Amino acid sequence: MSGAPAPQAATAAAIAAQVRSGALKAVDVVEQHLARIDAREGEIHAFNLVMADQARAAAAAIDARVAAGEQVGPLAGVPIALKDNMCTRGVPTTCSSKILDGWRPPYDATVVTKLAEAGAIVIGKTNLDEFAMGSSTENSGFGPTRNPHDTSRVPGGSSGGSAAAVAAGFSAVSLGSDTGGSIRQPAALCGVVGVKPTYGYVSRYGLIAFASSLDQIGPFATTVEDAALVLDAIGGHDAHDSTSIPESHPSLVDVLDRGVEGLRVGRITDLPEGADPDVVERLEAAFDALRAAGATIVDVEVPAFGYALTAYYLIAPAEASSNLARFDGVRFGLRVDSPDTNSMYSATRAAGFGEEVKRRIMLGTYALSAGYYDAYYGRALKVRKLIHDDFARAYQSADVLLTPTSPTVAFPFGAKGDNPLAMYLCDLYTIPTNLAGHPGMSVPFGTGADGLPVGVQILAGTLDEPTMFRVGAALERAAASEGSRP
Amino acid sequence: MSDRITTADVVKVAKLARLDLAPQEIERMTAQLDGMLEHFADMDALDLSHVAPMTQPYPLRNVFRDDVVQPGLDREEVLAAAPRVEEGRFHVPPIIGLDS
Numbered sequence: 001m002s003g004a005p006a007p008q009a010a011t012a013a014a015i016a017a018q019v020r021s022g023a024l025k026a027v028d029v030v031e032q033h034l035a036r037i038d039a040r041e042g043e044i045h046a047f048n049l050v051m052a053d054q055a056r057a058a059a060a061a062i063d064a065r066v067a068a069g070e071q072v073g074p075l076a077g078v079p080i081a082l083k084d085n086m087c088t089r090g091v092p093t094t095c096s097s098k099i100l101d102g103w104r105p106p107y108d109a110t111v112v113t114k115l116a117e118a119g120a121i122v123i124g125k126t127n128l129d130e131f132a133m134g135s136s137t138e139n140s141g142f143g144p145t146r147n148p149h150d151t152s153r154v155p156g157g158s159s160g161g162s163a164a165a166v167a168a169g170f171s172a173v174s175l176g177s178d179t180g181g182s183i184r185q186p187a188a189l190c191g192v193v194g195v196k197p198t199y200g201y202v203s204r205y206g207l208i209a210f211a212s213s214l215d216q217i218g219p220f221a222t223t224v225e226d227a228a229l230v231l232d233a234i235g236g237h238d239a240h241d242s243t244s245i246p247e248s249h250p251s252l253v254d255v256l257d258r259g260v261e262g263l264r265v266g267r268i269t270d271l272p273e274g275a276d277p278d279v280v281e282r283l284e285a286a287f288d289a290l291r292a293a294g295a296t297i298v299d300v301e302v303p304a305f306g307y308a309l310t311a312y313y314l315i316a317p318a319e320a321s322s323n324l325a326r327f328d329g330v331r332f333g334l335r336v337d338s339p340d341t342n343s344m345y346s347a348t349r350a351a352g353f354g355e356e357v358k359r360r361i362m363l364g365t366y367a368l369s370a371g372y373y374d375a376y377y378g379r380a381l382k383v384r385k386l387i388h389d390d391f392a393r394a395y396q397s398a399d400v401l402l403t404p405t406s407p408t409v410a411f412p413f414g415a416k417g418d419n420p421l422a423m424y425l426c427d428l429y430t431i432p433t434n435l436a437g438h439p440g441m442s443v444p445f446g447t448g449a450d451g452l453p454v455g456v457q458i459l460a461g462t463l464d465e466p467t468m469f470r471v472g473a474a475l476e477r478a479a480a481s482e483g484s485r486p
Numbered sequence: 487m488s489d490r491i492t493t494a495d496v497v498k499v500a501k502l503a504r505l506d507l508a509p510q511e512i513e514r515m516t517a518q519l520d521g522m523l524e525h526f527a528d529m530d531a532l533d534l535s536h537v538a539p540m541t542q543p544y545p546l547r548n549v550f551r552d553d554v555v556q557p558g559l560d561r562e563e564v565l566a567a568a569p570r571v572e573e574g575r576f577h578v579p580p581i582i583g584l585d586s
Binding site: 090103104105106107199200213239242243245304306307309310311313314321325328329330331332333334335337338339340341342344345346347349350353358359361362363365366369376378379380381382383384385386388420421436437462 | 567569
């Protein structure tokens with residue numbers, strides 16, 4: 001069955017401006033979004049938890065502060081959805097895993113604290129592939145999320161619930177986490193903007209770890225400006241995350257109208273093949289649009305790009321096998337009773353983890369085990385260095401690189417069957433950036449097969465979010481003018 | 487049977503990973519892991535002898551702060567989330583005195 005996307009909700013920027021001026025009540029904004037959730041959530045299943053009461057109370061508090069003449073933040077009254085792998089104090093946080101079903105964290109993630117300071121209103125916790133392992137949200141322990149553009153198709157993953165929530169107008173913006181493409185790929189498949197910032201740009205404190213050297217939190221939004229607004233609010237150093245970058249970064253909202261005149265946009269000539277023709281066609285249109293806007297297109301090579309999938313699927317599971325050791329039935333979540341601790345751990349983990357999580361734990365444990373460490377994990381770390389260095393060379397001659405985000409538009413449920421590798425290939429174009437630690441974003445750029453959204457990926461060097469967002473804004477303007485042509 | 491990984495390997499790894507896997511899970515996992523390892527052999531073509539491993543995006547550095555007492559997590563709140571507690575502590579089954 002096919003459903004039309006939701007009528008476009010107001011942007012976060014518009015909502016915040018009107019709430020701050022008193023022209024709009026935050027409680028009304030929240031009611032509008034809850035009404036959209038009521039109407040369509042049964043069909044979409046974007047959420048693990050809708051926080052209606054808490055959202056209403058938070059909105060009333062914002063309105064009271066506005067009425068009292070107090071300063072409210074840059075996201076005042078903006079409904080935001082959080083991927084359910086971000087800790088919310090006293091509110092269930094599950095990672096869409098049965099092993100954490102019912103767990104209430106004793107602390108808030110730093111992004112949750114920062115969003116509250118900015119005046120944003122958390123409206124719910126969104127569905128994901130269990131522990132963020134997957135590219136379709138089919139691996140959720142609580143059932144899949146459906147794509148608002150066509151409910152017979154996946155929304156992408158692993159942040160599929162956060163992408164669908166924004167695409168369906170359930171929240172103005174949302175947060176996801178991106179370890180190998182888990183923000184950018186679902187953004188592309190759901191026709192919204194999705195950003196993975198530079199590693200360390202946003203604190204990971206309170207983000208339940210999948211692969212600590214790759215994980216990064218970022219926004220979903222309907223506009224590039226809204227994504228910038230959210231990133232400006234959640235970015236910055238955090239004493240709770242020793243890998244967060246100490247240097248302050250400039251406002252991204254301020255750079256959006258600077259255009260792309262004189263920028264060098266790189267085309268990766270040795271990019272691995274695999275993208276469908278409709279996706280390639282939109283990528284070419286994006287190059288044309290940027291050229292027309294004054295950018296220069298340059299050819300670059302990233303020879304190790306094609307080895308990223310291998311390096312990633314050894315490094316990420318290795319880190320996951322270590323991180324997920326904490327789910328053992330002792331301190332939180334599920335416990336399967338057993339006469340001794342070792343059998344309690346093994347029985348609890350067997351009952352609590354889904355198939356894909358078990359597979360990755362097994363792969364990671366194998367890659368790290370005696371006798372195989374050098375051949376697999378050790379070599380993967382060296383491939384990671386090659387990828388990093390290849391990108392660094394490419395950014396000497398190009399300011400940004402343009403690639404497809406996903407090789408295909410949204411695919412039907414079950415399309416990848418029982419073949420894990422087929423699913424892993426969904427992240428062919430997004431994974432290398434995570435290994436390098438660089439920023440990347442997906443911007444909707446028209447439609448492909450069956451009228452479904454296509455995203456174009458913009459990649460940039462370390463902390464060059466400003467240039468990446470300038471290009472994103474230019475593509476958004478080009479897509480809008482293309483769409484308005486007869 | 488598999489070339490790169492055997493069911494015996496998978497049984498051993500499952501034990502290391504503290505995962506009870508049923509016999510049919512072991513079989514399926516062996517075939518799937520074998521398929522992945524075959525794909526990963528693509529990197530055998532690379533000469534990596536002079537490449538330094540990269541464990542994370544930025545150079546490791548020590549991070550210090552002043553040694554100031556700060557509040558930790560609330561004990562009751564933490565224990566409330568545990569499957570079983572006793573006298574203000576996490577309760578676990580016996581660790582010593584058993585053969586396994």
